[in-house]
Amino acid sequence: MKKSIIMLSFGMMAAAFNSCGKNEKPDVLIEENTTETALTEMPAEMATANPQDEMLKKAQSHPLTNLVLSENHFDFKEVKKGESVEHIYEVTNTGENPLIISEVKPGCGCTAPNFTKTPILPGQKGQITLKFDSASFDGPQNKQAEVYANVENAPIILSFSANVIN
Incomplete structure (x- = not known):
């Protein structure tokens, strides 16, 4: 057997x-x-342990600070199937301590993140880029990524939408 x-x-x-x-x-x-x-x-x-809890602990192990996003959602409108598109979300450190983005975790393998990996000093700006590969999709899409940083309300959710057309 x-x-x-x-x-x-x-x-x-x-x-x-x-x-x-x-x-x-x-x-x-x-x-x-x-x-x-x-x-x-x-x-x-x-x-x-829950990977999300571990990422949150790592992010908040540094002194907490505050941030402001240029936007938390972006609409790519119509995207041709197979096309890769990306959007840059601007992050401003409005707190008193350096802002440290420890991880950006996309909700889907179709989304590739890139982000400022060095500490962002108070008053300075950093970036989070989300790149979407539309090859496996048709029609309206809504995707998101979790941003782990040394802020009180982590993770921060960034999202985007696209209408994938042939």
Whole structure:
């Protein structure tokens, strides 16, 4: 009798329905054989802390500051299928401590982030760029990215929309 082990996470299952994947650690172990299927929780030592909590801790480990965004949403309007488009969101440090963007986590593999990686001094500006690859999409799209920084209300959500046409 052949026995196989399949590891799934809820994020991976959602990604299968969303056509954009995320690499996440499994939190459920399914043992499958030809006569029965058992669903068991993974031992605590195998489970990892929530990655979002870890990113938040890292971001807020520095003295907190304040920021102002040029905008939190951008509309690309119509984008031809297969075209890659990008938008730059401007970030201004309005606090008294250096602003440190520790991570920008897109909600989808179709979005590539880039951001100012050096501390942004008070009164200075930085950038967060989101690049969208429309190759796998048709019609109206709404995407977002989480920005982890040393601000009180992290993560900050940036979003964009596009209508992908042929």
